[in-house]
Amino acid sequence: MPKSKVLFHTLNNYDEFVKYVENIKTRKRNIYFLFTGSKKENGRSWCIYCxxxxxxxxxxxxxxxxxxxxxxxxxxxxxxxxxxxxxxxxDSRSKLMVIPTLIKWGGVQRLEGSQCGQRDLLQMLFEDDE
Known part of the structure; x- marks a missing residue:
């Protein structure tokens, strides 16, 4: 069986986020958002947890x-x-308190801060798709 495909998108600011979520229609795929600090010249975020x-x-x-x-x-x-x-x-849709934050869109599941770097917690978040 071929591997399923993860479609990636990158949004560069709040306006792009607003536009993107306003255009989410009924979806056939679950959507996850990872909010992170912007990258410096070296390609790494200013946020150490990111x-x-x-x-x-x-x-x-x-x-x-x-x-x-x-x-x-x-x-x-x-x-x-x-x-x-x-x-x-x-924004009531994101309600961010820390970054990184990983949100499953349309649900209450989220990982915040250092939780985003824990593989077992990622697995639990994505297993909720079933």
């Missing part, structure tokens, strides 16, 4: 045998994210 989680998440997704949509969302620079008025924090 740096730690990224390779674990990527490795897990490369082995995942499911049809899902996985969306990376850049929450911006540190100063923008740290502002209490940051729209990612105040």
């Amino acid at each position: 740096q730690l989680a990224e390779p674990v998440v990527k490795a897990y997704l490369s082995e995942l045998n499911k049809n899902i949509i996985f969306v990376y969302v850049d929450v911006g620079e540190r100063e923008y994210w740290k502002d209490r008025a940051c729209p990612f924090r105040t």
